[in-house]
Amino acid sequence: MTQTPFHRLEDFLRLPRLGGLRLSPDGTRLVTAVATPDPEGTRFVSALWEIDPNGERPARRLTRGTAGERAPAFTPDGDLLFTAARPDPEDKAGDEEPPPALWLLPREGGEARLAGRRPGALSGTSVAARSGTVLVSAMTLPGAGTAEEDERLRAARREKKITAILHSGYPVRFWDHDLGPDHPRLLVAAPSGEARLDWRDLTPAPGSALTETSAEISPDGHTVVTGWRVAEPNGGGRASVVALDVPADDADPVRRVLLDDPGYEFFRARISPDSTTVAALRERRTTPTSPPRTDLVLVPLAGGAVRELTAPWDRWPADLCWTPDSAALIVTADQDGRAPVFRVDAGDGTITRLTADDAAYAEPCVSPDGRWVYALRVAVDAPAEPVRLDAHAADQRPTPLPGPAERPALPGTLTEVRTEAADGTPLRAWLVLPDGEEPAPLLLWIHGGPLTSWNSWHWRWNPWLMAARGYAVLLPDPALSTGYGEEFIARGWGAWGGPPYTDLMALTDAAIALPEVDGERTAAMGGSFGGYMANWIAGHTDRFDAIVTHASLWALDQFGRTTDSANYWLTEMTEAMAEANSPHRHADRISTPMLVIHGDRDYRVPIGEALRLWWDLQERQADPATQPHRFLYFPDENHWVLSPGHAALWYETVLAFLAHHVLGKELEVPEALR
Structure with a gap:
């Protein structure tokens, strides 16, 4: 078997992660931020890299600060500004934890210098x-009229250890x-x-x-x-x-x-x-x-x-930038499991699709002469990489640019599954298949949002790690997913337990009908709204051997008023909707082993959801010693579980739980949790 970075979690976590793209005023330099683990492997640190827009020179690293650099922006002269929490070399007091300040790297190179700071963070x-x-x-701080007053007020809070x-x-x-x-x-x-x-x-x-x-x-x-x-x-x-x-x-x-x-x-x-x-x-x-x-x-x-400008268009524009002549806008939008680049005429609203591949695009920027569009191309089977597009050509393939990292080899292949819902609505999903000839056990992965799509690379939910261990991974876009039109979203609006659930089951049926998939060994997994759906599935079917629910909604009457954005969620989540669609009402029907995962610093889906779910599972166990459920709790992580060590532990625990319940192996608890 060919070894890839996905066969070892340590190798996967070391893969560079690109984010953001900025073009210099003269069009000769592209800059992106690249995140990698720090030497201790406890956090990700970003550095700035330069990319040649002509694709002739290799990418080169520009910054090496220990705290990382981000948010690049060019001056008209071509100097590079960025934010970083570096110590001020002229500050003799030596602030041990300086807030992010603005730094300038001269166009001709050399050392970056501090360009501007404030007592609070700049961004x-x-x-x-x-x-x-x-x-x-x-x-x-609200009471500060000047930077000096701001610093005085902050110092007083620090001295008295006030955090209120x-x-x-x-x-x-x-x-x-x-x-x-x-x-x-x-x-x-x-x-x-x-x-x-x-x-x-x-x-x-x-x-x-x-x-x-x-x-x-x-x-x-x-x-x-x-x-x-x-x-x-x-x-x-x-x-x-x-x-x-x-x-x-x-x-x-x-x-x-x-x-x-x-x-x-x-x-x-x-x-x-x-x-x-x-x-x-x-x-x-x-x-x-x-x-x-x-x-x-x-x-x-x-x-x-x-x-x-786009009223007749049944798609949702996302990233956008102007062309240099102010005659058009370059936008991205989810569409059919992809997110192409489009050109929108600012005069009559004519829309031209520029890209025709199976990818999602982000951070578009246009060359000063209006000839080229630069962007980050990302796909389910490829992490972000810089590319160049003709700003006027329809349905084109991008030209890759030499970036900070090569595309990693994958331990499998990507295909699509298509079927129909009971009401005749077309449905589709990506399906990751592992290398090998034997039918693979299936993992149903349900995306969060819910107003989003499985159309790009994910570092936190990466199906290729599962493929490297022999699993097939189904990435479906059920009702409420974006990129299929307003009616597709409306099918599931206010009815989370309806079409979104039946769509997922229909796509699962289509996947297990394939000869490459072993329909007798299956699990369902989801995070955030995907975790909600995992909980709903647990209370409505026993077809899966295991369920992993991460940062999930459990009791909608509780969630709607404790989330960080109650005013948004309660607009859709009326009392009647919450009563009809809350997974906690079906706790008595759960028989599938569940792995519950949650971070205490998750404010979008507060920890109370996991605590209530865990209690509802535990109080229904006749013998606590043999109960099959597990609760992986992170006291200092948020909605995503971001630190490299915790991300690795997340995957280790999930893989052990699946191996036990799906593959029939002994439960091997990760060493750090024993």
Whole structure:
């Protein structure tokens, strides 16, 4: 058998992971961030690498900081800005844990220098393409008017070991971190040569309006466009887009509302190169009976009427960027288990699909002459890699560029499974088959979201690790998955235990009918919403030999009000919906061995879901000594389980549980858990 990086967890975890892509103003340099484990193997650290857009030179590493570098952005002169938590070489006090600051690596090379810092973390760098004005987001305590006041207040909290936060609104958490006590503010600074940037606060009292938003500065540096959270009476809020006009003197900036509608959320705003138009994604807000819908809209930067650009298109635009002539936008969108690149004419909305392969694309950027689109190509059978596309050619194959890492060899092959639902709806899934001639035991993997698709590479849920151990892995897109049209999502909206469940069973039936699959040895696995479906399956069928449920929803009456975004989930999750679709109501019917996995720092699906699930399983066991279930608990992990050591332990535990219940082997508990 050919050995691949997927046969040993240590080799898999060492594979480089690319993220982000930025193009220099002259189009001669691409930069990406590459994450690998640190020397101790306890965390992933990212470094910046340069890629040749012409595909002639090999990729080269630019940074080597021990804490890692991220979020690259180019100045008009070609210098490279990035954020990093490095010590300030001029700080004699030597801050042991400095917050992320802004660093500059000269175009001609050499040592990076500190370009600007604040007491709180800096992030979200945007640079005006012509003026060179720098925009950042800076975490600042509400009572601080200046950086000095911010530092004084932080020092007082540190000295007294105060971590408490006083909230006056909602939300208070987001995914894996607490919100507050500081809030983001937007700062700008003019180019300063060798001197450090002199920040100017554009939003001195934003409250939580800038929380989890993004911002961009116009090419001339005169206007900043940013997301802006609007508080609402129900404790939630909606996402709007505003423009901040940056005055030449010390006067306060003028804030103008560009996009705001109680029926929609607006996000990912992008300013056209000619500084006349803002493109943004508009998402229809949900109701208990209607799912969201995402469109691309345009609005004048000066303010005015909103124009829908993709209203007839039954797909959801995602990543977007302008072409240099401001005549079109390059976007990505989920479609039929892929996520192609599309060109959208800004005048008449004509949509041209640029890519025709079985891949998903991200981070598109266009060359200054408008000829090329650069992007990261990622697929179920290939991790992210840089590619080049013709910006005008339809249905093309990408040209790979020499990147920081070669594509790893795989221990199997990828194919598709297609069938129909009971109502005649076409269904499809990816199927990973291991090398070998014997029928393989089947693992049904259910994606999270639920508004997403199995259309790209996953590091945390990687089917090729399972293929290396002889399993076939089914990656289905049931009702609620994106890329199949609005009606496909509507089939499962508010009915999680209905079409999503029956679609999964129909695709499982289609997979086990194949001669390559052993339908007598099967397991179901899922995380987040996929974990919800795993729990629902456990209470509705005993066809599987084992079930793994990770970060899962169990009791919907409890989940809806304890998640970090209750205002969103309770819109769909009415009392009637929760009653009809909650897995905990079917606990008495569970007979399949279950492995429950959860991190205590998961705020999207709080630990209470796992604790309640575990108790509901345990109180139904006649003999605790022989009960088949297990609970893998991570006190300091979040929704995803991110550290290399814990990720390896996650896979070791899952593989041992499956080997015992699916393959009939003795249960071998990982050494670290004995």
